[in-house]
Amino acid sequence: MGKVLIIGAGGVASVAIHKCVQNSEVFEEICIASRTKSKCDELKAKLDGGKTKITTAQVDADNVDELIALINKVKPDLVMNLALPYQDLTIMDACLATKTHYMDTANYEPKDTAKFEYSWQWDYKERFEQAGITALLGSGFDPGVTGVFSAYALKHYFDEIEYIDILDCNGGDHGYPFATNFNPEINIREVSANGRYWEKGEWIETKPMEIKREYNFAEVGQKDMYLLYHEELESLAKNMPGLKRIRFFMTFGQSYLMHLKALENVGMTSIEPIEFEGQQIIPLQFLKAVLPDPASLGPRTVGKTNIGCIFKGKKDGQDKTYYVYNVCDHQECYKEVGSQAISYTTGVPAMIGAAMILTGKWVKPGVYNVEEFNPDPFMEELNKWGLPWVEDFNPVLVDELPVEEKE
Numbered sequence: 040m041g042k043v044l045i046i047g048a049g050g051v052a053s054v055a056i057h058k059c060v061q062n063s064e065v066f067e068e069i070c071i072a073s074r075t076k077s078k079c080d081e082l083k084a085k086l087d088g089g090k091t092k093i094t095t096a097q098v099d100a101d102n103v104d105e106l107i108a109l110i111n112k113v114k115p116d117l118v119m120n121l122a123l124p125y126q127d128l129t130i131m132d133a134c135l136a137t138k139t140h141y142m143d144t145a146n147y148e149p150k151d152t153a154k155f156e157y158s159w160q161w162d163y164k165e166r167f168e169q170a171g172i173t174a175l176l177g178s179g180f181d182p183g184v185t186g187v188f189s190a191y192a193l194k195h196y197f198d199e200i201e202y203i204d205i206l207d208c209n210g211g212d213h214g215y216p217f218a219t220n221f222n223p224e225i226n227i228r229e230v231s232a233n234g235r236y237w238e239k240g241e242w243i244e245t246k247p248m249e250i251k252r253e254y255n256f257a258e259v260g261q262k263d264m265y266l267l268y269h270e271e272l273e274s275l276a277k278n279m280p281g282l283k284r285i286r287f288f289m290t291f292g293q294s295y296l297m298h299l300k301a302l303e304n305v306g307m308t309s310i311e312p313i314e315f316e317g318q319q320i321i322p323l324q325f326l327k328a329v330l331p332d333p334a335s336l337g338p339r340t341v342g343k344t345n346i347g348c349i350f351k352g353k354k355d356g357q358d359k360t361y362y363v364y365n366v367c368d369h370q371e372c373y374k375e376v377g378s379q380a381i382s383y384t385t386g387v388p389a390m391i392g393a394a395m396i397l398t399g400k401w402v403k404p405g406v407y408n409v410e411e412f413n414p415d416p417f418m419e420e421l422n423k424w425g426l427p428w429v430e431d432f433n434p435v436l437v438d439e440l441p442v443e444e445k446e
């Protein structure tokens with residue numbers, strides 16, 4: 040049915056490529072291009088020989104001209120941006136110049152400021168409309184499936200959704216005292232930033248990890264979770280009519296938090312360049328180099344993830360609650376595609392988002408977040424491609440839990 044150019048060959052890209060190859064009816068041809076071409080070649084060597092034709096290329100995705108030349112050579116129907124958030128705008132520029140559809144899994148973030156927001160990418164809306172091409176933003180799990188869950192809840196179960204809590208639980212254990220499950224630089228920037236949630240039209244800022252709750256997650260058990268800012272809060276606050284509050288919670292173990300605090304206290308999580316033996320280095324990038332590569336965690340991670348959304352709102356004048364979530368087993372993912380569940384839960388929705396565009400189900404000129412499309416075909420594909428979802432019509436709400444806030 041179509042041809043995609045995939046940029047990036049890391050943890051998420053590896054899963055997405057495995058899944059594209061499984062879905063060869065839709066993905067007839069893929070070109071894997073990244074900064075380090077050997078990683079693309081390794082993936083090709085592993086997955087070649089089936090119905091999907093695979094080629095590879097080297098590209099520096101910070102360079103728009105290089106990207107344009109590559110897109111003109113490959114002539115894909117869609118570019119899947121599975122590199123880092125820093126490359127979103129250059130890849131969008133190249134898609135505009137070549138009139139090629141675009142998708143990603145994370146919003147743009149400048150390298151030198153730990154600040155992520157959609158405004159930069161939403162600014163492309165008119166230009167994408169005029170070029171007649173679609174940009175699908177944030178088609179991973181969170182953001183991604185959490186937005187699709189929200190659109191699905193609104194379409195099928197509510198007249199109005201007033202409250203959304205997104206709960207991201209990783210009950211996995213990799214056996215290291217400290218490691219991150221995806222790109223350490225991106226992960227640490229996210230969790231060391233101030234927390235933020237949206238209530239009655241305003242953003243309320245908290246200190247990092249200031250608000251803590253415990254939740255008993257299905258198939259995982261009781262976990263501590265902390266309020267974080269997460270990018271889908273921005274798009275859902277805008278796109279869900281009548282919303283009064285939206286928050287995001289993620290679970291962290293005590294060992295992770297203790298190490299993070301110590302690393303912060305000694306300055307290792309800073310993104311300010313420092314002089315070291317005649318060279319400028321960024322402490323966080325150095326830390327990334329000494330931490331375990333997230334890709335190496337796959338074989339040693341056991342346990343499950345549980346990610347989902349709890350909704351509270353009104354249907355036919357009555358109060359209503361609804362919880363929809365997915366449970367994913369780290370070892371099952373590893374057996375299937377050689378990666379742990381964090382990459383799996385992002386790579387599968389990336390493939391599905393791409394399939395939505397290639398099959399014409401989600402084609403609409405402009406720049407859109409996942410919740411702005413019909414959720415039904417995406418929800419069907421989740422069940423089909425390894426991320427089945429579970430519904431609970433009588434969930435325990437986060438606000439019914441004891442409140443524990445750090446001083």
Ligand code: NDP
Nearest residue numbers: 047048049050051074075100122124145179180181182221
């Ligand atoms: P990795 O670090 O494992 O992989 C990133 C890949 O991008 C690497 O292959 C890297 O190349 C390549 N890359 C980086 N810079 C460039 C460049 N300038 N030009 C070309 N290629 C480049 O990251 P992940 O796979 O863990 O994450 C990928 C994306 O997914 C990130 O944007 C992340 O934020 C997002 N994500 C989204 C989630 C969601 O649920 N929505 C959850 C988890 C992640 P090299 O090998 O040379 O370094």
